[in-house]
Amino acid sequence: MVDAITFFKYLLVMAGVTYLVRMVPMVLVRGKIKNNFVRSFLYYVPYAVLSVMTIPAIFYSTSYIISAIIGLAVALVLSYFNRGLLTVAVFASATVLIVELILKYI
Amino acid sequence: MLDDNQKGDDSGMNELNSFSKGIKDGLPICLGYLSVAFAFGISAVNAGLDIWQAVLISMANVTSAGQLAGVPIIVSGGTLIELAATQLIINLRYSLMSISLSQKFGKSVRFVDKLLVSFVNTDEVFAVSSSNKTDVGRKYMYGITLTPFIGWSLGTLLGAMAGNILPEIVISALGIAIYAMFVAIVVPCAKKERPVLFCSLFAIVLSCIFNYVPVLKEHISNGFIIIICTVIAGAVFALVAPIPNEEAKEDIQNG
Numbered sequence: 001m002v003d004a005i006t007f008f009k010y011l012l013v014m015a016g017v018t019y020l021v022r023m024v025p026m027v028l029v030r031g032k033i034k035n036n037f038v039r040s041f042l043y044y045v046p047y048a049v050l051s052v053m054t055i056p057a058i059f060y061s062t063s064y065i066i067s068a069i070i071g072l073a074v075a076l077v078l079s080y081f082n083r084g085l086l087t088v089a090v091f092a093s094a095t096v097l098i099v100e101l102i103l104k105y106i
Numbered sequence: 107m108l109d110d111n112q113k114g115d116d117s118g119m120n121e122l123n124s125f126s127k128g129i130k131d132g133l134p135i136c137l138g139y140l141s142v143a144f145a146f147g148i149s150a151v152n153a154g155l156d157i158w159q160a161v162l163i164s165m166a167n168v169t170s171a172g173q174l175a176g177v178p179i180i181v182s183g184g185t186l187i188e189l190a191a192t193q194l195i196i197n198l199r200y201s202l203m204s205i206s207l208s209q210k211f212g213k214s215v216r217f218v219d220k221l222l223v224s225f226v227n228t229d230e231v232f233a234v235s236s237s238n239k240t241d242v243g244r245k246y247m248y249g250i251t252l253t254p255f256i257g258w259s260l261g262t263l264l265g266a267m268a269g270n271i272l273p274e275i276v277i278s279a280l281g282i283a284i285y286a287m288f289v290a291i292v293v294p295c296a297k298k299e300r301p302v303l304f305c306s307l308f309a310i311v312l313s314c315i316f317n318y319v320p321v322l323k324e325h326i327s328n329g330f331i332i333i334i335c336t337v338i339a340g341a342v343f344a345l346v347a348p349i350p351n352e353e354a355k356e357d358i359q360n361g
Contacts, residue, residue: 002180007159010180010189015166017193018200023224026204027217033209036351040344042206044305046233047295048339049199050288051309052332053171053229056317058285063278075286079293085134085230089141092286097279104275 067099120240121212128249135230135250135287136257142284143258146173147265148277154181157266164262168226168255170284172196198333203232212241219244226251233291301347309339 002010033039062068075092083091143164150160155177167173172193179189204227208220215223223244235242235250296303312335316322326334 001154001156002159007180009186010176011159011162011166013186013190014163014172014176014180014193017190018167018169018172018197019225021194021197022200022204022227023221024204025201026208026220026224026227029205029208033205036348037344039209039351040348041340042202042209043349044302044340044343045202045206045336046229046236047292047302047306048309048343049202049332049336050229050233050292051306052313052335052339054285054288054292055310055313058282061281061285063275067278068282071282071286072289075282075289076293079290080297082294083290085234085287085290086137088290089138089283089286092289093141093279093283096282097275100275100278 062096063100064103067096067103070099071096121214121243122238122240123212123214123243123245125245125249128246128251129253130249131234131246132231132250132253135228135234136253138230138283138287139254139257140261140264141280142170142287143261144265144268145277145280145283146170147262147267148269148272149174150177150262151266151269153177155266157263160266161259161263165255165259168228168258169197169200170228195327195330195333199229199336200227200232202336203227203229207232207236210236210238210242211247212243214243214245215247216244219247223247223251226255228254230254230287230291237291237295301343305339305343305347308342309335312338 033042058072059065059068062071071092074095075088078088078091146164147157147160150163150173151157155163163173163176167176175192175196176189178184179192204224207227211220231251231254235247292302292306296306313331316326316331316335322331
């Protein structure tokens with residue numbers, strides 16, 4: 001157990017850093033950026049960052065790599081057909097559950 | 107500001123500023139967060155935190171990767187410097203997203219709105235709100251940050267309480283939820299726009315190189331790998347496939 005005073009010190013530092021990293025750039029950048037390179041860069045950032053965060057981390061997000069691979073395949077197919085975020089997340093999780101049940105009991 | 111004359115459409119001028127539309131767009135994120143935060147709640151309590159501590163961490167940080175990395179430092183009695191440095195590195199990507207999102211803000215977004223909205227500028231909130239064709243307004247931003255915030259906090263509470271009841275196999279299945287959500291954000295756009303597809307694939311190749319080449323993996327932390335790969339992929343594609351200049355259209359209409 002972490003005592004309350006110590007915990008609040010940690011919490012303050014953790015939340016403070018996280019908030020500043022988000023808030024300062026949003027407040028400092030005023031108006032629209034005109035530079036087309038910067039605008040293009042910022043346009044690609046969300047897709048690049050999500051891709052980097054997903055692969056290869058997704059393969060180690062479940063108990064077995066094989067269940068994660070099949071879960072990813074399901075997510076890719078459903079997303080390709082424009083299913084919503086929730087549908088994709090639920091079906092990927094359900095797929096992992098089924099695959100791992102099969103691996104465990106068959 | 108009228109020098110770049112282009113015909114253009116109205117897209118730069120209209121501002122999406124409906125609170126209820128924001129709530130609605132935030133709902134799938136909220137439900138996705140319920141399961142991801144649920145998993146966080148379980149792991150935080152297993153690591154040795156109280157339920158209220160796990161919930162406060164979620165309410166004060168609203169970030170999956172940072173929290174996952176922070177809990178072990180807290181329970182093992184790490185230094186505040188270590189905690190601060192870890193959060194800075196893992197969450198540095200948000201500063202890119204904050205700058206990027208600020209470019210989507212319409213005229214209604216004031217200074218105080220930025221102070222509040224930036225608190226819940228997560229990967230998903232950022233990706234969904236900036237995928238709108240038009241600029242977004244303050245009411246929309248309050249809607250799309252409120253629902254995910256509730257989902258994240260509530261999910262942590264439920265997970266922290268239910269922790270030991272759930273079988274391991276269910277927890278394993280929930281582990282993929284957040285990544286599946288990332289896939290669902292990237293794929294539809296990659297399908298429509300070739301450069302986004304190639305940028306995503308390029309970023310994945312970089313990510314695999316940094317994760318699997320022994321020397322690199324040993325010396326660079328996870329947070330830095332994310333930043334380095336993102337910056338390289340973004341910069342390369344900004345050079346090879348710059349986006350069309352929409353700024354000019356807006357200037358014409360507002361001027």
